Amino acid sequence: MNTNQQAKPNKKDVLIIGAGGVAQVVAHKCAMHNDVLGEIHIASRTQDKCDAIAQSVKDKGSFKQAAILHTHQVDAMDSPALIQLIQNTGVQIVINVGSSFINMTVLEACIETGVAYIDTAIHEDPRKICETPPWYNNYEWQRKQRCADNNVTAILGAGFDPGMVNAYARLGYDMMDKGSVTDIDIIDINAGSHGKYFATNFDPEINFREFTGTVYSWQDSKWQSNKMFEVKRTDDLPVVGVQNSYLSGHDEVHSLSANLDVPNIRFWMGFGEHYINVFTVLQSLGLLSEQPVMTAEGQEVIPLKVVKAVLPDPSSLAPNYTGKTCIGDKVKGTINGVHTEVFIYNISDHEDAYNEVGSQGISYTAGVPPVAAAMLIATGEWDAGKMVNIEELDAKPFINLLNKIGLPTRIKDSEGDRALAFDI
């Protein structure tokens, strides 16, 4: 045992929670970097889904060093069961890529056991839609003190958006003259095609919940309320070309507005006409409601769960998904007093993602960054010993690492369009 521990002084074992499309990416990527991360475990409510991911990791030969993906069944809403699992497996990092409803029970288990916590989306109460801003105040940040007291590193929102886009915001902010940044506009365009009549790229329940409530944006240093599809912008973007996007409510606006001194922070999600039409019909009819309705037969049903049941499983889209995503931050301010706009972004390809890890591009962009965060915790660079959002950490090692492991960052400004990397 001693020999083994000496052989991997920085290795940290990982427990992945969840077994959807993003979890599949996380599992593959953890396996590809098990020289840094050590033993990899995956647990979800459904053992079969974990086993299928383990099989996929085995089939693609993803482990860098010979190993197996350990699978477990657990109810992630059950903190004591999670604590038991963390203690039994001896993991030091938990990557939570399960449903947004389980964040607090998973975080609680991490605080209790003193292990690091990473997630990729904000906690949600299944009974509520779109709570008071800033959203992080409602659940996550209430645990800040406890994380600090227990020396627990908890990295919130470490996917792509939120996640890399927070790092992009921080980088753009730091490039500009102090206090000069007026606007951060995060733009998320999926120019890919899945070939189905209609599908969501991740859990329909979470996907629709993003759009059914109030759209909160940070403008003139205060919260502004709009409705979905009320405000539109059009950009000519690298690779994906001219694209429409709509002002949307999204996690990162709720931490960036607190952590950066910038008066306007907005999130824009790209949608085609067809998506908007289907969404509008479902929304107008009340079929996206998370509140139960009663059928004529007396059965109590949550409409949104039925819509989810009839839509394609997002993970089923991967094999036929083609095209690219472009996600990035437009940051406006001055550099040496000169007005400047930079666009820091990533282009990902659905087919490439599928070939590498068996998932589509949306899952890929969400799943690779938390693995980078875990690796930076393992190396100590991001082992903050407290709860943080991505923009509170040094973005440079994160960007550099992601350049190497699948999500290269580029920058476009008046000097041109080029790869972005840092000498540290």
Add this chain to the structure above:
Amino acid sequence: MNTNQQAKPNKKDVLIIGAGGVAQVVAHKCAMHNDVLGEIHIASRTQDKCDAIAQSVKDKGSFKQAAILHTHQVDAMDSPALIQLIQNTGVQIVINVGSSFINMTVLEACIETGVAYIDTAIHEDPRKICETPPWYNNYEWQRKQRCADNNVTAILGAGFDPGMVNAYARLGYDMMDKGSVTDIDIIDINAGSHGKYFATNFDPEINFREFTGTVYSWQDSKWQSNKMFEVKRTDDLPVVGVQNSYLSGHDEVHSLSANLDVPNIRFWMGFGEHYINVFTVLQSLGLLSEQPVMTAEGQEVIPLKVVKAVLPDPSSLAPNYTGKTCIGDKVKGTINGVHTEVFIYNISDHEDAYNEVGSQGISYTAGVPPVAAAMLIATGEWDAGKMVNIEELDAKPFINLLNKIGLPTRIKDSEGDRALAFDI
């Protein structure tokens, strides 16, 4: 008792089954003609709904002769309970305007007790959509012999469509040279507006079931199959003007094709672009399916029943419904060897219907004709002593009676557009 019977020698007491918008119309109209129909009873699964209709009939002072509407609770799928109710009340005519799923149990109770039966829509099995044509062969016509053996008058499809349009088809057919009719096109246009984002004019479950299956039409003297919204026509119609309608599957085609020697019999339903868009989205997503799906939480749900639960209750549309309906038959053939087309039709007004009986125009057009049929059974003119579809009966007294009680018929041909009535 003897005295009483002498005072109303032709009176027949009526039991209305159902308590929706159509039942409300039937109740009011029966009350308005209780000099012919005698005691009026109404029964449904929900006593409260019956009581509300009784209150409405009372409030509007609809009874011609002082009386009350007797209300009862009954499960219409339970034939023995229905038999008991028929025997206890002593009614001689049952008007079935409940769900299409109950026709066979209600008919069975009428056959067993020897009372007359009237319905307005074909029987459906809730587990099946759009069975083999002709639809009447699947359930109703299998009971023809038993009705004849028991001297039971059973008038099938006695609403507007099916119902009055069958009478119109018969009249058009009889106006033309024998064997000369080539086409009967039944056109149903609702040019009214309910002011809601989306709503169906009667039970959404039944409404959508009409459009989700194969569209059967009778063309070249055989069944042809199409999909909904595949075949469109445009007509310039009286009062409602230029309107689009779509080849649809509908009950009357399935009896007219058997009872009249006409090679082409089609049913066309009017739809606006918005209706078609909403329908197409719901249908494409699988939300109109009558087959259960399983939610992620393991709840088995029939999507169509959830769509029904979120849509407005059709009876709630009545107070704000404006505009008119135009429903009629275009019949092509020769008269004295000359090619002729006649359009026999009715115009109804939503507001007028609401003011008279508290229901919207679609319920009104469906609910008045079965009351006329009941009155003609009471007077003996339609007391056939067997099972018949409307086109097998003499249309003239039916049209004349409906001219007087709320649904006037008009005819438009080369000689102009005029009221249609008959000297008998």
